Amino acid sequence: MNKMKVSYAPSVRRLPSYLLIARQAQDNGDEYLSGTVIASELDLEPIQVRKDLSITGIAGKPKRGYPVQPLVKAIESYLNWDRQVNAVVVGAGNLGSALMGFPGFREHGLRIIGGFDMDSSIAGSKIYGIPVYPMDQVKSKIEELASLTAILTVPSVSAQSVTDILVECGIKALWNFTNVKLKVPDDVVVQNEDLSSGYAMLSIKCRMRRDRLI
Amino acid sequence: MNKMKVSYAPSVRRLPSYLLIARQAQDNGDEYLSGTVIASELDLEPIQVRKDLSITGIAGKPKRGYPVQPLVKAIESYLNWDRQVNAVVVGAGNLGSALMGFPGFREHGLRIIGGFDMDSSIAGSKIYGIPVYPMDQVKSKIEELASLTAILTVPSVSAQSVTDILVECGIKALWNFTNVKLKVPDDVVVQNEDLSSGYAMLSIKCRMRRDRLI
Known part of the structure; x- marks a missing residue:
């Protein structure tokens, strides 16, 4: 992929x-949110x-703030979260399972409709009500499910080979939880999700706190 | 906490x-990395x-690049990853379990030495060899384990009450995987880890690709 x-x-x-705060304001029945x-x-x-909010095209009113409903809509529409995206989780271990049950995704239009795993004891089961299929059915099932988005939670060692298969199956968006730079x-x-990045931030904040820089 | x-x-x-690339170069026996x-x-x-690398204090040499070993050391030392940090995972469900088994953390000096869970069927067991204790032992165990860092993976609804307990136990660094803004x-x-942020990035990239902006 070219530089993105x-x-x-x-x-x-x-x-x-x-969005979370705007929705809370909406639930409260607030008309404006400053x-x-x-x-x-x-x-x-x-x-x-x-x-930050200006990138969504929303404009606030002086002294009142942002009109709540248009604010929610502007963020959702900008992120494309007003449409449903069907995704599959590839690698249904602990992390994959956690993502299958993550309550926030559905609110953002992300619906996980299937999982795949090499482990035959997992394949055939359901996780949070989502069916898990054996890896060798990935091609037929992805076609059947018409999913273009895959969440990759396989061990790093098989990340590239599994990616090659997913690309062949027509996957166009990959959320990569492995630390492999995928080709x-x-x-x-591809969106790389590196948990180490968050830990780097925590480490720096601890260091700054220790040195009393913050 | 004040603004940080x-x-x-x-x-x-x-x-x-x-750091990952620098370590690979180190394993390859490379002297410089451009x-x-x-x-x-x-x-x-x-x-x-x-x-980015200049913030660690490392300097590259014209035409050769960065000396590999000093580069590794500079990043590790800047992030404080050359020292071991002992942490506990609070909430040993799928996400907590996944983090307990995450192979990258140990390489970064993060050692998870214990887990806590409300569920009595999980408490008492071991996850990736790490003991899981019942939640009501959190005070005595955190003291015993001398841990100052906690990874918070409880359901959002109990995030603040559990945080209050952890703070009382002397926890000074919280890696927050819930979507609650902790007081x-x-x-x-506190470092907030919001999986929705990564999904927002994936969504925007898909949109830009669709609109052929990238």
């Missing part, structure tokens, strides 16, 4: 938190919140 | 990927790699 730059990636990453309130909830600067054709999108 | 800004957060988040090679491996611009005293560091 999302220059406003930190803003995109914060949108789900804004950027300052969002900022204080998330320990951000108000100007950052306004900048895919230009028309396949 | 890590202004170079995207750089910090990329350091683990650099910023251009790292950049091409990770689909980044070379200038970005140089900027903690000023001397406790």
Whole structure:
């Protein structure tokens, strides 16, 4: 895949938190939600919140803030979360199982409709009500399920070979939880999820706290 | 906790990927590793790699690149990953179990030495060789294990009440996998890990690909 730059990636990453707060305001029946309130909830600067939200096209009103329902819609529409995406989980071990049961995904339009695993004791079972198929059925099942999105939670050692199969099956979007830098054709999108990145952030914050820099 | 800004957060988040490549070069017996090679491996611009690595204090040599062993040491030392951190996992469901077995953590000095769970059928067992204790022993066990770091993987509904207990037990660093904005005293560091953020990135990339913007 060619270089894919999302220059406003930190803003995109914060949108789900804004959405959560906007939905809570919606549930409360609030008509407006101010950027300052969002900022204080998330320990951000108000100007950052306004900048982040501007990428969705929503505009706030002076002194009132953002109209709640349009705000929810703007974020959902920008992220394409107003449409349902069907995905499969490939590798139904602990992490794959956890993702299959993750309550947040459904709220974001992500519906996991099947899992695959090499382990024949897992294949054939259901995890959170989602059927798990044996790996050798991946081709026929992905076609049958018409899924274009795969969540990759296999061991790193088989990450590339499984990816090759998934690409052959027509998968166009891969959420990669392995630490392998996957090689895919230009028309396949990959998002790498590296848990070590979060731990790096925790480590730096601890260090800064220790050195009393924050 | 007061506002804690890590202004170079995207750089910090990329350091683990650099470390992985640097360690591979070390295993290969390479003496130098060029910023251009790292950049091409990770689909980044070379200038970005140089900027990111500069925060660790390492300097490259013109035409040769970074000396491999000092590069590994510089990243590890900057992240404090050259020292062992003992952590507990609180909530030993699927996600907690997956993290207990995550192979990358040990390489980064993170040693998970115990788990806690409300479910009495899990408590008393071992997950990846790590003992799981019942939740009501959390106070005595955390003291006994002398752990200052907790990984929070409980259901969102009990996230704040469990956090209050952990803070009382002396936990000073919390890696929060729930979607709850935790309230903690000023001397406790929190890193929020929001899986929805990664899915937001995947969604935007798919959208940009569809619109042929990338």
